[in-house]
Structure formats: structure tokens, C-alpha cells
């Protein structure tokens with residue numbers, strides 16, 4: 001079956017996590033992604049956090065599916081020529097080097113345009129133009145600089161980073177959208193353009209509601225859905241809000257049966273206003289449905305702590321799955337705290353291709369997260385990540401190099 005991005009060729013100069021997540025998505029949508037790696041070494045994640053000696057790590061394999069790998073020394077003059085040929089043949093160059101690295105290689109925007117005016121050059125950087133533009137950045141730096149860490153955690157503790165890789169994978173997603181948008185504009189303009197996704201910007205975009213709250217705090221000095229209300233103090237900046245929902249419907253994480261021994265025996269419970277009467281019935285507090293102290297959403301705000309404590313008395317009598325089943329019958333929004341083990345074993349996620357088992361010639365079978373975006377006319381088939389340089393000869397031949405030329409370039413250390 002045809003794929004959405006059939007015919008799009010990507011020169012994938014990405015490494016570590018942010019860039020590779022972007023090009024992996026494009027590959028799943030059908031683009032031919034040619035990953036250019038340093039000869040002899042490759043993407044540094046191939047050897048990071050290894051669980052099997054001398055075998056590409058899960059870190060690498062889970063971020064580089066459906067790609068081809070070629071090794072080129074881009075600092076070797078002949079290697080540079082190979083790269084020029086690739087630039088002429090590809091539609092998009094994606095990179096997430098440290099600021100200035102591509103220029104230092106000799107591939108400035110101007111030079112790339114000379115070689116291929118239709119080329120889209122897409123970059124992840126830690127920061128956009130400004131005081132930090134030259135900084136190297138990793139995931140947690142972006143989480144801190146983008147406002148996530150200062151607003152995550154509990155009020156009486158330090159800032160906390162989240163396990164969701166919003167700096168890396170989040171920015172990769174933003175970049176992928178920028179690339180397909182630029183490809184679409186090129187169909188009218190005929191020209192390439194630069195696409196920049198800064199990790200700080202990507203994280204901040206995902207923390208949009210916290211900038212909303214900053215302005216509410218500036219205006220009113222209080223945010224009634226935050227756990228600091230009514231007894232705690234608000235300062236000048238948006239505080240950490242624990243497990244509060246961040247939206248207009250208060251929520252919290254509550255213990256379920258087995259919490260004493262199972263660190264994930266919890267449920268997220270939302271006291272959505274339209275189903276308040278049903279919540280009161282389920283937890284056996286029918287009188288709260290009509291009591292003026294509890295009957296309206298605004299009356300409940302100063303009492304949320306006590307309300308959640310009462311609801312928790314009920315959730316602690318059920319496992320998280322039993323509670324889910326009962327609450328869903330009444331359309332009460334809630335969610336079990338699922339461990340990675342439970343997610344890995346969840347049959348429905350296997351069925352939809354969100355969790356996929358992949359076979360790898362050196363590591364054998366492993367699990368990965370498949371394409372989370374499902375297109376009805378462009379199904380995703382997850383294929384294993386390439387071995388280092390596995391497709392060098394194949395790609396060189398496609399570029400028009402003869403076997404003799406390939407072997408000479410190899411002897412010269414260019415590939």
C-alpha cells in the first residue's frame with residue numbers, strides 16, 4: 001500500500017534522541033530516511049545504556065526504525081563530495097548538531113541552497129536566537145529552561161523533571177510538523193526553507209497552560225484549583241501543583257487497594273462537575289449532591305483536599321482496575337496509574353501497533369513503541385533499525401558511484 005510520504009528523501013544527520021524521533025516518524029509515514037553517521041563510530045546512542053555487549057542498544061534501536069544507515073566522514077574532502085551528492089538528491093536535511101557544527105562542516109544554508117534550492121533544512125537546537133543560542137542542550141536542560149521543571153513536583157519539594165521526554169521527543173514531533181508543512185509550501189513556492197524547532201520553545205509550548213496560570217496569578221494573586229488554596233501561600237511565580245489537573249476540572253491521584261506494596265496501585269480521579277451527583281452516589285456521600293458546601297464546583301474548590309480524602313477512602317477498597325470499571329459505568333473520568341510492565345503487556349496496545357515486537361539480527365526480539373499517529377491510508381510497518389553503515393554501498397550505488405569508486409572512497413576513509 002502507498003505511504004503518505006512516498007518519494008520524499010531525507011538526509012538524516014540526526015543523533016541522540018530529539019532528531020531521530022522526528023526522522024523515525026517521517027520514515028513511518030513512508031519517507032526514505034538515509035541516516036548519515038560517522039564512519040567507525042555512528043550515533044553515540046548505539047553504545048549507550050547497552051543491555052547486551054557489542055549490540056546496538058535499545059536506546060538506538062527504538063529511535064531509528066525504518067531508516068537506512070550510511071557512514072561518511074564529512075570532514076574528509078571526498079566525504080564532503082559524497083554528502084554534496086546526497087544533498088542534491090534529497091528533499092530534506094534534518095540535523096541536531098550543536099550550534100554551528102553544520103556550518104563548520106562547510107554546509108551553510110547558502111551552500112546548501114546553491115547545491116539544491118528545493119532543500120528543506122530542518123534543525124533542532126536547544127535554544128532559539130538569544131543569550132543561550134550557542135549552548136549544547138539535553139532533555140532535562142530543556143525541561144528546566146522551558147518551564148516544565150519549575151511547575152512540576154510538590155510545593156514543599158524541589159523542581160522535578162518528568163519521565164516523558166518532552167524536550168527531546170516533544171521537539172522531534174514539533175520539527176516533524178515543521179518539515180511536512182515546509183514540504184507542502186514547497187509544492188506552491190518551489191523553494192526550500194529552514195525549519196527550526198528549539199527545545200526550550202517546544203517544552204514551553206507544551207507548558208502553555210502554565211503561562212496562562214502565571215498571568216492569572218499576576219492578576220488575582222490566587223488560583224483556586226491549585227492545592228495551595230485556600231491554606232497555602234502563593235508567591236510571584238506559578239507554583240508546583242502536585243497532581244492537580246491543570247484544567248477546569250479538579251483531579252488528584254488517589255490510593256487504591258494494594259498501595260502499601262504496589263507503587264503503582266493508584267488512580268487519577270477527576271471530579272468533573274457534570275457527574276458530581278454520580279460521584280457522590282458511588283462513594284456513598286449522597287448528601288454532598290445537595291449540600292450547598294459541596295453541590296457546586298466553586299463551593300468545592302476550598303474543600304478539595306477533604307473531598308479527595310473522602311473519595312480515596314472509597315478507591316482504597318478497590319483495585320485500580322475495579323475502580324476504573326465502576327467509575328466508567330457512570331462516565332466519571334479517571335485513569336489507572338499504569339506501570340511500564342503493565343503497558344508492555346497490554347494486549348490492546350499490541351493490537352493497534354502502538355507497542356510492537358521487532359526482530360533484530362543481533363539482539364533478537366524486543367519491544368518498541370510503534371507509530372502513535374495512525375493514518376487510514378498510510379499504514380505503518382515498523383522495521384528494525386539499520387546496523388552501522390549497513391546501506392552505504394546501496395546508497396552510494398544509487399548516487400551513481402561504481403563499485404571501484406566505492407572501494408576507493410572506502411580506502412581513503414571517506415566512507
Ligand code: CAO
Nearest residue numbers: 016017018037038073074096097098101126136137138139
Ligand atoms: N563525520 C565527521 N564528523 C562528524 C560527523 C561525521 N559523519 N557527524 C558529526 N560530526 C562532528 C560534527 O561536525 C561536530 O564537529 P565540530 O564540533 O568539530 O563542529 C562533532 O561531530 C560533534 O557534534 P556535536 O557537537 O553535535 O556532538 P556533541 O556530542 O558534542 O553534542 C549535543 C551533543 C546533543 C549536546 C549537541 O549535538 C546539541 O546540543 N544538539 C542540539 C540540541 C539537541 O538536539 N539536543 C538533544 C540531544 S538528545 O538529548
